[in-house]
Amino acid sequence: MSGAATRILAVMLKEFKQLTRDRLTYAMMLAIPVVQLLLFGYAINSEPRHxxxxxxxxxxxxxxxxxxxxxxxxxxxxxxxxxxxxxxxxxxxxxxxxxxxxxxxxxxxxxxxxxxxxxxxxxxxxxxxxxxxxxxxxxxxxxxxxxxxxxxxxxxxxxxxxxxxxxxxxxYNPEAVTAYNIVPGLLGIILSMTLVMMTALSVTREAERGTMESLLATPVEPIEVMVGKLAPYVAVGLVQTVIILVIARLLFDVPMLGGWLGLSIGVALFIVGSLALGFLMSTVARTQLQAMQMSVFYILPSILLSGFMFPFRGMPAWAQAIGEVVPVTHFLRVVRGALLKGQDLEDMWRELVALAVFVCVVTALAMARYRRTLD
Incomplete structure (x- = not known):
């Protein structure tokens, strides 16, 4: 065997060993295309029935x-x-x-x-x-x-x-304007993509650089760390919400019929829940690449199963059951219900309760994971 072939073989063996050490990264690389295939093949239906x-x-x-x-x-x-x-x-x-x-x-x-x-x-x-x-x-x-x-x-x-x-x-949309449905839905997708991913990457980056060790050496409690790190991103999410709603009204003429109290509560719950989810991902991921992959793995069903791109009721029952677990599904119902239908709290309370449960569960899991990290 020539010297070049020997060196290539050595690099290959090294890479195979790396595969066994970073199982999460490569498991996600295999899982994402499988999930895409199943969702597009079985769950997506452009002609809803029943x-x-x-x-x-x-x-x-x-x-x-x-x-x-x-x-x-x-x-x-x-x-x-x-x-x-x-x-x-x-x-x-x-x-x-x-x-x-x-x-x-x-x-x-x-x-x-x-x-x-x-x-x-x-x-x-x-x-x-x-x-x-x-x-x-x-x-x-x-x-x-x-x-x-x-x-x-x-x-x-x-x-x-x-x-x-x-x-x-x-x-609610007598002229069948697609933008009236898509643009309000973009609020949930954009907040998910930015807040979940930014939070997961931010905390994981600190762990990679070693600055998290300094933070762990302080007497700061886990909940205090979480609140302190997420508070600036709450402001970012609120600014994003205002910008999207203003553009939706000025450029796309999306009707805004009311329901502002319920919409405000829904936005607050969704922003906090998305940030808490990103924090939870950062406690699982060991590298920024893993954090990015986990974020994509969450965002993919959020786009496909929430009713954003494809009719929710056009999906089979099992896909709708999964979609009901996705928080974006409930947030989109709140946004579209408030802007297009003028729903009040009495109409959207089920969706708000679902978002509140999402916030509580994800926050509790994030705190439990972070405490184990401290130990």
């Missing part, structure tokens, strides 16, 4: 039941609620519990039987246009299919080709 639908039937008739059955049998609509009043139906849409709200008027049967321009109202939560487009298109076939078995004999001769008309009312 969207939650509520119905308000103001008459109990054969025609009304046939229309309800036709919707239930469709692949696009899942009837999850039966509203009793228009106000109840409106609340379901505003809180985001249903994607579609169907109203069958009290004179529906009489107008259909007379061929007198019968109508049915379908209200759509169109904050995310891509989530409802295919389902809205499917409504075009409803008038000819729903009553096909009922309109026979004399009724068949009286009724027009389409026995009733479906009136679609797109709420």
């Amino acid at each position: 969207l939650p639908t509520a119905i308000l039937a103001q008459e109990n008739s054969v025609f009304a039941r046939s229309v309800t059955a036709a919707l239930a049998n469709s692949a696009y609509f899942d009837l999850v609620a039966q509203a009793r009043t228009p106000a109840e139906l409106d609340d379901l849409v505003r809180r985001g519990e249903v994607q579609f709200a169907v109203t069958i008027p009290g004179d529906f049967t009489r107008r259909v039987a007379r061929g007198d321009n019968a109508q049915m109202l379908v209200e759509v939560d169109a904050a995310d246009p891509s989530a409802t487009g295919p389902a809205v298109a499917a409504l075009a076939a409803l008038p000819t299919q729903a009553l096909a078995d009922d309109l026979k004999g004399a009724l068949a001769t009286l009724s027009p080709a389409q026995p009733f008309e479906v009136i679609v009312h797109r709420r």
Whole structure:
């Protein structure tokens, strides 16, 4: 074997040994592409089906039941609620519990039987246009299919080709402007990318440079270290939030309908939770490279499973279950609910509780890990 080949072999052996010593780094290098493949292959769906639908039937008739059955049998609509009043139906849409709200008027049967321009109202939560487009298109076939078995004999001769008309009312984003959905969602993604990554890298860098040893030699308590290191980044996060909201309004004309108290609480919880998560990552990572990889591993599902890029309800049940654990999912609901729907605390309290739980759990884990580091 030549001298060059021997030296190359020696370097290769050295690198293989390094692989066994830095298992976390190379495990992340293998895990990230696998996760990407699974998410894009199974979880991402650009044509959501089985969207939650509520119905308000103001008459109990054969025609009304046939229309309800036709919707239930469709692949696009899942009837999850039966509203009793228009106000109840409106609340379901505003809180985001249903994607579609169907109203069958009290004179529906009489107008259909007379061929007198019968109508049915379908209200759509169109904050995310891509989530409802295919389902809205499917409504075009409803008038000819729903009553096909009922309109026979004399009724068949009286009724027009389409026995009733479906009136679609797109709420919160009637012009289907994509920016109204994407730009508010960017607030959660940008805060995650910057705050989690900056905090993880900052603390890990101190450990690599040896300055953390000086800090550990002081009588500072773990919680005091955490608060002191994260406080400046809280200010950074608040400045980022203001800048993004101002740009969203001035450049993209994103509607801002209110809900400022709930939005403020959500922003505060999300910023603190993201910083605490970055601090937790820094207690696990031994190098800045590991901290960077762990941050990417967190940000990847935050982008793909939170409803930011792809409709949340278009994902399979298992992907939605994972997405519910991702804090960005709940934060995006708070931001979009406040800006596009004008939700108040009563409408978004579940999402705020989820963010508060995230803050408490991550902070407790970070403190536990940091104490073990001190020991």
